[in-house]
Amino acid sequence: MAGVNQSVNVTLRVERCIGAGQCVRAAPDVFEQDESAGTVVLLAGMPPPDRWDAVRRAVALCPSQAVTFDPR
Numbered sequence: 001m002a003g004v005n006q007s008v009n010v011t012l013r014v015e016r017c018i019g020a021g022q023c024v025r026a027a028p029d030v031f032e033q034d035e036s037a038g039t040v041v042l043l044a045g046m047p048p049p050d051r052w053d054a055v056r057r058a059v060a061l062c063p064s065q066a067v068t069f070d071p072r
């Protein structure tokens, strides 16, 4: 329902991640890369609304469709 406790669900399919780092560049407060494996790590599964555009950019930029953004 619009305007009532909206949240965001960001999910990862790490097995798809190729470590390209586009998500980290788009939203460094939401994603980071594992130092050894280089794969994505989720820092904020429910980022605030002012970060939604950045998360959407991360989804669009990810070359392996490893990031899902599911606003509720």
Ligand code: SF4
Residues within 6 Å of the ligand: 016, 017, 018, 019, 020, 021, 022, 023, 024, 033, 038, 039, 040, 061, 062, 063, 064, 065, 066, 067
């Ligand atoms: S942009 Fe996609 S492939 Fe690259 S690190 Fe992020 S999740 Fe992994």
